[in-house]
Amino acid sequence: MSAVATVRTGYADPRAVAARVTDPEMPMLTLADLGVLRDVEVEGPGRVVVTITPTYSGCPAMATMRDDLVHALTDAGWSDVEVRVRLHPAWSTDWISDEGRQALREHGISPPGAAPHRDGPVPLNLMPTRRALTCPRCASPAVEVVSEFGPTACKASYRCTACLEPFEHVKEI
Amino acid sequence: MNHVSDHDADHDSVYDGLLGGDDSQWAFGTDFEDPLAGVDTTLPEGVDGAALAAYCLMLGDDALVLSHRLSEWCSNAPDLEEDIALANVALDLLGQARLLLARAAAADPSVVPVLPEGSPVPREDALAFFRDQDAFRNVRLVEGDRGDFAVTTVRLLVASTWRLALMQRLVTSRDAVLAAIAAKAVKELAYHRDHAARWVVTLGRGTEESRRRTEAALATVWPLRWELDRTHEVERTLAADGVAVDPADVAAEVDVLLDQVLAAAGLEVPDVKRTGGLGGRTGRDGVHTEALGKVLAEMQSVARAHPAGRW
Known part of the structure; x- marks a missing residue:
């Protein structure tokens, strides 16, 4: 077993930890259910990089999501946690999981x-x-x-x- | 003074110790964060960073100033639902402004005002709160007094119709950051435009008073419309590079859409003279109306009083 692997056995699975973090405004949804959590990569002993996609450009919950991710992963033993933003492709409500939809309904x-899904100009809708x-x-x-x-x-x-x-x-x- | 310093020594902060020094427990954290953290902001090949920054400031300042004017309705709108709607639109625009100003700062760091050493104020905030009026690149259309609900609604219709048409074309920009910001903005602006359009129809077909006010609003807003359609040198250069959208390319589509809304509302396109610039220079060149000074005085005062981010 390599030195890195030995060290890593002490950490909780970062994907599982990040996937359990919930949305601050809709706490019945995890960030994974919401489709905001895009990637979790281990980049070295104790270091994990999480990639999230913003829901709306001005959503104030994004900062809280970032802080909650850092907090949860730090608690799980990861000493160096970085949260990156991915803007492309833009978030879509289609990314909300079936479990997430069920949880919304139940609440x-x-x-x-x-x-x-539009190909041409966004049609004007006056109704x-x-x-x-x-x-x-x-x-x-x-x-x-x-x-x-x-x-x-x-x-x-x-x-x-x-x-x-x-x-x-x-x-x- | 002794009294004050003793008081300070006894009570550094009432929140000390509450959370064991763990900042991440605060509702929005106590640190600032970069909205483009981890995003590749390398300039596309052959693109001038200064021109790209100027372009991002134009689109970002439009959103920032309009957002501020819309947010003035918070707690003042005709009903609670409209209060919430305008605040939501303002929030979306503020988010777009934040991304665009951050993109401007990354493209050309020299546009960012210099703050005291160690200031935690992020670059997009420095741009929003520490630039003077003549450094703002928004069109004058978005800076005027919010007026009555009709003026706000007609202005939002014009601004969001133009912005949506523009952003739909900007999604193919050679600048991947700008393209991504545009793709997200399109989704938001579609809701803004249709909201404003429905209200214009409602007001135009409502009471005599709502119609009178909407006609007056059209006369207030229309003289400043032309500035959106005019191609600035920065837009011309970057459009030729495949980075920006030439506003001349969206003018016809915007005209058609606005005509549709006004026709549905039973309103006429007003026959008004355009508000001229100063020697041909307008908002895109940093030449603004008195109204922008008032917006900035309110928007910037707290940040300017605390440039080191401490109080």
Whole structure:
């Protein structure tokens, strides 16, 4: 066994550790479920490099995600943790895992539909965005959009006209 | 003074010891971070760093100043949903500005104002908070007073329609960083443009008062539209290099889209004279209106009072 391998046996698997870190604003989702965690590479004894992709350009949760990753990996014994940003390809809600979608639904948040894939110019849409959604509380399809913007950068606001409860929908990008 | 220093010695910080010196437990960390950490910012072959930086400042300053004007609606919008919507749009634009200013700083470090030795203020913040008015490269369209909700909405429609059309073409830029920033921006701007467009239709087809105000807003905003379409020397050079987009190439598409929105709203394209520049120089050249000075006074005062990042 090489010296490096011997040293490494003392560390927890960095992929597993990083994958367990949760989103600060939607803590039912791990960064892996959210699709933000792109890469975890061991670069030497005690050194690990994590690559993440921002969700929205201005999402303030990115700094917290970075800090939480450093914290979790440091706690797991990695002494030199670097978090890098990858801008390309841009994050898409299509990267949210099936487990993540299920977790969102269970916590009363409507998961995103398929993100738009456009070849030409983005078409102008003057009507309310149509989405085939069901209320995450009562499962009724009788829902209406309140606003395309919500309490975090990634969500739209909806209300259910059957049970009258408001809910959030992770909007497609 | 003794009293003050004793007080300081007794209580360095009320938060001392709470977390055992572990900074990473703070909600947003106590360190600044580089939004381009680990991103390859090498200049594409044959591209002039100074020109690329100037171009990034144009697009970045448009977003930064418009973001500031939109954020003024926070707690002042007509209803809670709109308050949140405008704050979200402002936040997206602030994020785009941050990436673009960081790209400018990496392309040409000499554009970044020099701060006191040891200042932790990152380069994109130094650009945002420590440049004077004549170093800003935004169009004058985005800097005017926020006005009423109609003025804000019409301005957001014009600015986001142009920016979306431009960013859609910028995704093929030879500068991979700019291309990546543009690809992300397109996704965000599609929501901004359609939001503003729906409101213009609502206001145009709403009450007599909402229509009157929207017509007045068109008369306020339209005289400054031309500046977006005019090709600056920096844009011309970099567009020829395959790095930038010549705004002349998006003008027709923007016209068509704005005509569609106004037609749906039952509003006429206003017949107004354009607001001239100063000897042909405009916002892209650092020639601004008085309004930008007021934006910067508010936006920059705290950072300028604490250039070392300590208080």
